[in-house]
Amino acid sequence: MAFESLSEKLQNVFKNLRGKGRLTEADVKAALKEVKIALLEADVNFKVVKNFVKSVQERAIGQDVMNGLNPGQMVIKIVNEELVSLMGSETTEIALMPGNQVTVIMMIGLQGAGKTTTAAKIAGKLKMKGRQPLLVACDIYRPAAIKQLEVNGEKQGVEVFSMGTNHSPVDIAKAAIEHAKNNGQNVVILDTAGRLQIDESMMQELVDVKEAAGVTQTLLVVDAMTGQEAVNVATTFNDRIGVDGVILTKLDGDTRGGAALSIRQVTGKPILYIGMGEKLSDLEQFYPDRMASRILGMGDVMSLIEKVEAQVDAEKAKEMEQKLRKASFDLNDYLDQMEQMKSMGGLSKIMEMLPGMGMNLNAKNMPDMDESEKQMEKIQAIIRSMTMKERTNPDIINASRKNRIAKGAGVDVVEVNRLLKQFDQSRKLMKQMPGMMGKQAKKGRFKLPF
Structure with missing residues (x-):
């Protein structure tokens, strides 16, 4: 992921500023020295780094905490605004000729x-x-x-x-x-x-x-x-x-x-x-x-929303909502959901866009993310090895069918059993959801979303 190292270093700088009642010149200079190093290591042009750090420093020195923001958040706010300014502030479109002009x-x-x-x-x-x-x-x-x-x-x-x-x-x-x-x-x-x-x-x-x-x-x-x-x-x-x-x-x-x-x-x-x-x-x-x-x-929630809108079929989403309410979804629906997630770039791409999550996708835990992606591919292979009748009604899958499915997907029968068990648990949970939510609503804890 681009900016992974830079993001991690900037977050560490901001953590060190927490707990201070006021930003002194020494605090800001020490923090911006680290920011400068992080930007240079990210291969940002030297003159750009110099001007960027100067702008942040001029704005940050001596500023009291405003609107309940702590000093660390104040610096993040200033750095964020200067980064936006650095990259152009406004989104630019390709200039197209009007009407039918070429x-x-x-x-x-x-x-x-x-x-x-x-x-x-x-x-x-x-x-x-x-x-x-x-x-x-x-x-x-x-x-x-x-x-x-x-x-x-x-x-x-x-x-x-x-x-x-x-x-x-x-x-x-x-x-x-x-x-x-x-x-x-x-x-x-x-x-x-x-x-x-x-x-x-x-x-x-x-x-x-x-x-x-x-x-x-x-x-x-x-x-x-x-x-x-x-x-x-x-x-x-x-x-x-x-x-x-x-x-x-x-x-x-x-x-x-x-x-x-x-x-x-x-x-x-x-x-x-x-x-x-x-x-x-x-x-x-x-x-x-x-x-x-x-x-x-x-994170980048707006881009995530746009990805979802572009990739998710509105009619299918409505149909899925009805199925979830009635707990009538099957393994075809399971497969559809994974395909939609894959079309949006996979689990890691989606996680990157969630606030606070992009920072956590570093080299230490990326292997876990990779493992999750591999597991999804394995599940897709198992479902695709089933007949349409088996996908619609998994209850008919007996031992001989499991062996055939496992062979077709190139996995052990244990993997097939695990998927069927997980699916059965999900289905049972969905059946309980309307009743559970109704009880909570009666207690005034929250309103039903539908």
Whole structure:
């Protein structure tokens, strides 16, 4: 998880400030020295760290505890506000042309940053917003990139325009825009070629494409795992090509997060999206306030709610609620719930977004989280090895059926027995719930939620 180490260190700094009646200059300076070290270790740009610490110090020194906040909370509040300011304060959208005018987006970046996949992810996002995107294969040097774009475009239900490798990127871009105009497509996304490092021929090609295609938005894709180098790359591309926004990829990996905290301040360009995984749905809008909350271990409930709304079928949820009330849910429902959790990124992703939980997902207890994920996969395999009749009515599963199911799932019969026992206990608990809640309601302890 990105920022894991930084979050842990910042939380330790805040713990040491608790219990003080007033923040003295010495208290603040000592704490901010630790904050400075933590930010530098997270690969945040040195000048950015210097200015950040200075701003926090000026605001924190001498401030009394306000509105019942203790000094530790006061510092967290100030650090949170400064982090939000550091990353841009406001959420920035891709600027699209109004109506049916064609918006031309050029994707640029080094090879390996995830540009081609990100182009398809953005096409999917724009399609969901009612736009008609067209993906364009302008990387004529890597046939694999063209194929990758075509495969991802098909998954997203978005047309891919390609002229192979025998035409120049400029000609392909111009032909694609004409094609879009003739076919009612109002967003053209150009997937350009990258290199392993910045060179003159790549830069000149991008300049030529941008000029010839009348590009309206130039989006730079950078690999967050490269840390400070991502900021250097962003600066060079912006100086030479001109960048309208940045997309950070691989922020779900083992990255220290310095790029996310430095890019806006160093380049003046906003981060538009962050890539949080390999799936085409793993692209999140970048919200500076939500990212600051994640860094400080406060969770990100709003993003979690949006994930749930996007992934959970409303009709299915209503149907499940009725089944839970009547205790009539079966193993198919069990499987559906796990599939929905998996589509939201799995248990660890969900836990990261809960207040206070992201901080607890460190190296010490991640093995337990991994074990839980593996257990879920095992349960899914067992249920999938059952017939539809067995899933609907688990009571018919006798010894011979258990042996067949265990063999099909590649597990021991003990695992099948454990699942059936857990399911039976859950079902019994659900049957008791309405009565238990009714008794509590009569005592005035709480009102029934339905």
